[in-house]
Amino acid sequence: MTKKIINLIIAAIWLANGLYCKILNFVPRHELIIAEILNTNYPEYFRIIIGILEVGMSIWVISEKHKNLILYTQITTIAIMNILEFYYTPNLLLWGKFNVVFAAILIAIIYSNHIKNNTTTYEFT
Structure with missing residues (x-):
């Protein structure tokens, strides 16, 4: 996949979680987690x-x-949210403590997509 498609x-993902799950509250367990x-x-x-x-993050x-x-x-953000959920509310997560695996995969995809497409990785550009 190209960088643009992955982005x-x-x-x-950010938009769905922010708008659908939280702002519109179509997934009430998010409020319980909070x-x-x-x-x-x-x-x-x-x-x-x-x-x-989260909608801002998508933009x-x-x-x-x-x-x-x-x-x-x-x-x-993904790491902190998932660590807090892992320890405090695993019973409210879609896949329980296994959610952290999906978070790690998402982090790996975000990181690898960035590294493959940028030569400078330690500057704030």
Whole structure:
């Protein structure tokens, strides 16, 4: 696959999770996960904020601006979200603790797509 196609798939993942799952709340377990991890009585506000940030991430991926920064931001975000879910809410995850495997695969795809298509990997361009 080409870099553009992979970037579109990655952007679609962020968009689906942000818009469909969180902003539109078609996957209510996301709100339960947020409530459990943040120990809040108002998870709907955090769900919407996280959804907006994920939609923004999809736009950023498509824009290809600051390629290295978006690489590190995506990897860090996916890793932190999945580590928190792994420890605090594995019972609410679609595949339980096995979710972390899919997160690792997504991180590997994002990283390898970036490395294959960029000669400079340690500058924020």
